Amino acid sequence: MRGARVLAFAGAAAFIVAASVLGLAAPAEAHNYLVSSTPKAGQTLTTLPKAFEITTSGPLLNLSGGRGFALEIRDAAGRFYGDGCVKVSGSTISETAAVGPAGKYTIIWQVVSTDGHTVSAELPFTWAPTDASSTPSPGAKTPPDCNGTAGGQAPAEPGAAPAKPADANLSDVLWIGGSILGTGIAVVVTLLVLGRRKRTTG
Numbered sequence: 409m410r411g412a413r414v415l416a417f418a419g420a421a422a423f424i425v426a427a428s429v430l431g432l433a434a435p436a437e438a439h440n441y442l443v444s445s446t447p448k449a450g451q452t453l454t455t456l457p458k459a460f461e462i463t464t465s466g467p468l469l470n471l472s473g474g475r476g477f478a479l480e481i482r483d484a485a486g487r488f489y490g491d492g493c494v495k496v497s498g499s500t501i502s503e504t505a506a507v508g509p510a511g512k513y514t515i516i517w518q519v520v521s522t523d524g525h526t527v528s529a530e531l532p533f534t535w536a537p538t539d540a541s542s543t544p545s546p547g548a549k550t551p552p553d554c555n556g557t558a559g560g561q562a563p564a565e566p567g568a569a570p571a572k573p574a575d576a577n578l579s580d581v582l583w584i585g586g587s588i589l590g591t592g593i594a595v596v597v598t599l600l601v602l603g604r605r606k607r608t609t610g
């Protein structure tokens with residue numbers, strides 16, 4: 409009788425652990441991913457659009473005026489273009505388009521998923537203007553900071569590799585690992601308390 413109760417309790421504890429792990433693993437699947445963009449990855453632009461845009465799979469978490477969001481425009485030499493003023497609207501971030509001379513460019517973007525984790529990636533494109541009268545922007549050596557305002561936080565220092573989505577996955581793993589440990593401790597403490605109660609009352 410007593411053995412059966414312990415077995416039933418252990419089964420329930422295992423179920424709670426499994427359920428909490430699965431429940432916490434689910435948000436990891438909810439990281440926003442790229443759905444569409446202007447320009448498209450690998451596209452050759454011959455005229456400049458009004459804005460560069462990154463549209464992701466779902467709503468973005470914008471709790472502190474654009475902090476954690478970035479859209480950096482860089483040329484092959486590593487110079488930065490644009491004002492760094494990132495607009496966050498629904499599932500899209502955008503920034504006024506700006507480029508320098510014709511050549512290869514990379515947009516490095518970062519957003520905050522609704523679970524609070526950041527996701528970032530690179531989007532290469534080519535600038536080949538057909539209108540020779542367009543004046544290229546001179547660009548800058550350091551990332552633009554939108555005139556010192558909070559928005560447009562740079563995802564990486566110049567020359568450093570941009571943050572990869574793997575960082576977010578690692579924090580998910582740590583989060584899940586921590587919750588398993590916490591649940592395990594709670595189960596052991598509960599078993600100890602039950603065991604002691606049995607001994608004192610029975």
Ligand SMILES: [Cu+2]
Binds near residue numbers: 435439521525580
């Ligand atoms: Cu996450």
